[in-house]
Amino acid sequence: MTTSVISAAASTRTTASAQGSIELRQVRKTYGDVVAVDELDLVVEPGEFVTLLGPSGSGKTTTMMMVAGFEEHTSGSVLIDGKPVDSLPPRDRNLGVVFQNYALFPHMSARENVEFALRMRKIPKAERRQRADSALERVGLGKMGDRKPRQLSGGQQQRVALARSLVFNPAALLLDEPMAALDKRLREHMQEEIKTLQKSLGISVLFVTHDQDEAMAMSDRIVVMKDGRIVQSGPPEEVYNHPLTDWVASFLGDTNLIPCTVLERKDGEALVDLGGLGLGRVRDRGVTGEKYAVSIRPENLKFSSEASTDNCGKASLVSSTNLGATVRHRLTAGGHELQVRELSSDASGRPASGAELFVTWEPDKAQLLVLEQ
Numbered sequence: 001m002t003t004s005v006i007s008a009a010a011s012t013r014t015t016a017s018a019q020g021s022i023e024l025r026q027v028r029k030t031y032g033d034v035v036a037v038d039e040l041d042l043v044v045e046p047g048e049f050v051t052l053l054g055p056s057g058s059g060k061t062t063t064m065m066m067v068a069g070f071e072e073h074t075s076g077s078v079l080i081d082g083k084p085v086d087s088l089p090p091r092d093r094n095l096g097v098v099f100q101n102y103a104l105f106p107h108m109s110a111r112e113n114v115e116f117a118l119r120m121r122k123i124p125k126a127e128r129r130q131r132a133d134s135a136l137e138r139v140g141l142g143k144m145g146d147r148k149p150r151q152l153s154g155g156q157q158q159r160v161a162l163a164r165s166l167v168f169n170p171a172a173l174l175l176d177e178p179m180a181a182l183d184k185r186l187r188e189h190m191q192e193e194i195k196t197l198q199k200s201l202g203i204s205v206l207f208v209t210h211d212q213d214e215a216m217a218m219s220d221r222i223v224v225m226k227d228g229r230i231v232q233s234g235p236p237e238e239v240y241n242h243p244l245t246d247w248v249a250s251f252l253g254d255t256n257l258i259p260c261t262v263l264e265r266k267d268g269e270a271l272v273d274l275g276g277l278g279l280g281r282v283r284d285r286g287v288t289g290e291k292y293a294v295s296i297r298p299e300n301l302k303f304s305s306e307a308s309t310d311n312c313g314k315a316s317l318v319s320s321t322n323l324g325a326t327v328r329h330r331l332t333a334g335g336h337e338l339q340v341r342e343l344s345s346d347a348s349g350r351p352a353s354g355a356e357l358f359v360t361w362e363p364d365k366a367q368l369l370v371l372e373q
């Protein structure tokens, strides 16, 4: 498969791109006693790709439904291109929408599926056809307009849904787990295609996933949600490398969490007491005397052949598992269970389980976190 089937998008564009900013101000949604979304503040800038990432039930879909206009919020305001749209029905919000169940009409061809909303709006047949074909062209299905959904693969059906959302040249796209039904390889392929399409159209996207790899791969900015609230927002590398709480660190991949107390802060580092692991230096943060957790990603914890005074723990190897490209080592050190991950090519010659060794880390790779869990 190539990654370029929809890269012709820019050349088939028919209208100038709209601005496409989305803003939520103190948006709240309750269902009886359940607070689904709690005073959410969020801005998607024109052309930005923002992902809501959170576990099931964290309020992602409810947020999207309120932006799209399919759910009414309990309080707050939604603005598109700076204008409140709270009283506008979905069709007047100028948004393209693909939800998880992007059901296509099975008895209609791909083209008829894309044309459907245009037909509802009484757009003349010739224009309808031209716009539907142009939208199908954008997603690489220019030659497949006559096929019924059952004559298309899962990925192609997903592209028809995408074409359907683009046919009005919307100001922004709302995509709620649009690839949930696809297998892993196809998902990764579609991630690249959607990203390419978004860039070439210069369109803003509000995207939803519960998959941290997908969020990392696609987003300009990740907004991490939990219990209807935003717990952290930032570029993918920032959220991954500098999570604010132990919950965010654990949700975005594997990490070693070690409880600690801050002893002093100086020269851009904090000196912490790590209990059985001794003293350690970490990225500066926190309040002297307070308790935190230190988060060190498994790929940032390194083996060392000799002891040093701080940033060093004596460890005992419990097991090593070869995962193909990388090896995962489990260790115990100072009463903690730790994980080290290294490239398989670096792992040859490691001692067998039970061996005594040392682990160490760069202060900049160790993040002090607020305890939330």
Ligand SMILES: Nc1ncnc2c1ncn2[C@@H]1O[C@H](COP(=O)(O)OP(=O)(O)O)[C@@H](O)[C@H]1O
Binding pocket: 031, 034, 035, 036, 037, 054, 055, 056, 057, 058, 059, 060, 061, 062, 063
């Ligand atoms: N129609 C509804 N009635 C009652 N509760 C709902 C309804 N829709 C969603 N909820 C609740 O709101 C919360 C957020 O749901 P949702 O937005 O679907 O989360 P997510 O998309 O992150 O999985 C959940 O606790 C869910 O049970």
Ligand SMILES: [Mg+2]
Binding pocket: 060, 061, 062
């Ligand atoms: Mg959902």
